[in-house]
Each structure stands twice: as structure tokens, then as C-alpha cells.
Amino acid sequence: MTSPENLLVCSTVGEVFALNKTDGTRVWNSKLSGVGYGVGALFVFDNKVYVGMNGHLVALNLADGAVIWNNPLSKMWWSEVSVLVTSTNSNSKTSSYEPQSSIVLVGSFGKVCGIDPELGGTLWRNELKGGGYEMPCLMLDSSTPDAVLVGCGKRLYKINIHNGQTIWKHKLSKSIMAPSCVTMATHQSSLQAAFTYTGFNNNPVAQQSRRHEQERQSGGG
Numbered sequence: 001m002t003s004p005e006n007l008l009v010c011s012t013v014g015e016v017f018a019l020n021k022t023d024g025t026r027v028w029n030s031k032l033s034g035v036g037y038g039v040g041a042l043f044v045f046d047n048k049v050y051v052g053m054n055g056h057l058v059a060l061n062l063a064d065g066a067v068i069w070n071n072p073l074s075k076m077w078w079s080e081v082s083v084l085v086t087s088t089n090s091n092s093k094t095s096s097y098e099p100q101s102s103i104v105l106v107g108s109f110g111k112v113c114g115i116d117p118e119l120g121g122t123l124w125r126n127e128l129k130g131g132g133y134e135m136p137c138l139m140l141d142s143s144t145p146d147a148v149l150v151g152c153g154k155r156l157y158k159i160n161i162h163n164g165q166t167i168w169k170h171k172l173s174k175s176i177m178a179p180s181c182v183t184m185a186t187h188q189s190s191l192q193a194a195f196t197y198t199g200f201n202n203n204p205v206a207q208q209s210r211r212h213e214q215e216r217q218s219g220g221g
Contacts, residue, residue: 103117
């Protein structure tokens with residue numbers, strides 16, 4: 001059996017795969033029934049793989065790819081989904097794949113939700129008032145472990161991860177141009193980004209932009 005640390009999880013065309021990083025063999029693959037086709041936003045935490053795709057959030061068992069639960073996120077329609085998972089106990093010393101208290105944060109269609117990682121139910125939803133219906137960008141900051149920073153439209157929000165309440169919000173621009181995506185960075189997040197690559201694993205904005213371009217060219221956007 002392949003250990004959790006040696007798994008590479010990937011997604012394409014509506015499926016999720018797990019490979020052995022050492023020899024490249026396939027350990028499992030999971031077809032997400034009822035979710036449609038797309039590239040899933042992936043986040044591995046504890047013993048689960050969280051997949052955001054087409055307005056759904058699906059939790060898979062990291063060991064065998066079995067579906068644990070599927071949350072068809074209310075009012076997020078079939079939009080792309082941003083996914084983050086964070087521990088709700090900042091003093092936890094467990095390893096990254098051992099069970100611990102956590103919350104799943106998802107963003108899509110101008111909204112952010114907190115999801116119960118065990119049962120998959122929606123704990124809270126923040127409508128990001130004034131942010132429009134763009135893809136929210138989510139960022140965690142270790143200096144404030146009980147909050148998530150969210151960029152959407154032309155605004156920034158700081159949101160309590162436990163109850164979804166807005167701590168503060170700030171309008172960045174008074175431009176009359178159509179709302180757009182917001183990017184964010186801190187010193188810490190930039191250092192972390194240096195160890196990643198040019199994908200959209202947890203904020204698949206590139207995929208959303210490609211879809212809008214396809215709709216425009218086909219006359220449907």
C-alpha cells in the first residue's frame with residue numbers, strides 16, 4: 001500500500017487520479033458522477049482529497065479514492081471552485097495527513113462558504129456584498145489563523161473562518177470598468193508560492209478565463 005506522503009493526486013476531464021510518486025504507477029482513480037467534465041481544484045488534507053469542480057465540492061478517501069460526500073454548493077451553479085483547507089486549532093502538532101480539527105473554505109460565483117470536512121454540510125456562507133459574481137481568490141495568513149483573506153470584484157474582505165462573518169472589507173478601485181479578479185500577496189505567501197508551480201490547483205482562475213474566451217468566440221458570452 002502506498003503511503004499518503006508518496007501519493008501524487010491529479011485531475012483532468014472530470015476524473016481524479018492518484019499515482020505513486022516513486023514509480024508512477026496508478027494507485028486509484030475516481031470518476032465524479034454528476035459533476036460533469038473539467039479540471040478539479042485539488043487540496044489534500046488529513047486523510048481526504050477535496051475536489052472543487054463545476055459548482056460542487058467532493059471529498060474523496062485519500063487511500064482508495066472512494067467518494068465520502070458530495071456537496072452541490074448552493075447558488076454557485078456550475079462555476080469553477082476555489083478550495084482551501086485550514087486547521088481550526090493553530091496549536092495542532094499532528095502531521096498533515098492525520099485527523100485534526102479543520103474547515104474547508106470554498107469560493108465561487110462571488111461567494112465564500114465554510115464546509116464541514118466530516119459530513120460535507122455547509123456551515124456558513126458569505127455573499128461578499130459588493131463583490132459581484134467573479135471568482136473569489138482565497139489566501140490564509142498565519143498571523144491571523146482564525147480568518148481568511150478574500151479578493152473578489154474590486155474588493156477585499158477579511159472573514160472569520162468559524163462563523164463566516166465579515167471582519168472588514170475594503171473597496172480597492174472606483175473604476176467603472178467591469179469587475180475583475182483580485183490578486184493578493186504577502187511576504188509569507190510569496191515564499192510559499194516559490195515551492196509551487198504555475199497551476200490553478202486551489203484557485204483555477206486560468207480555467208475560468210479560458211471558458212469566458214470560448215463563450216465569447218462562440219457568441220454565448
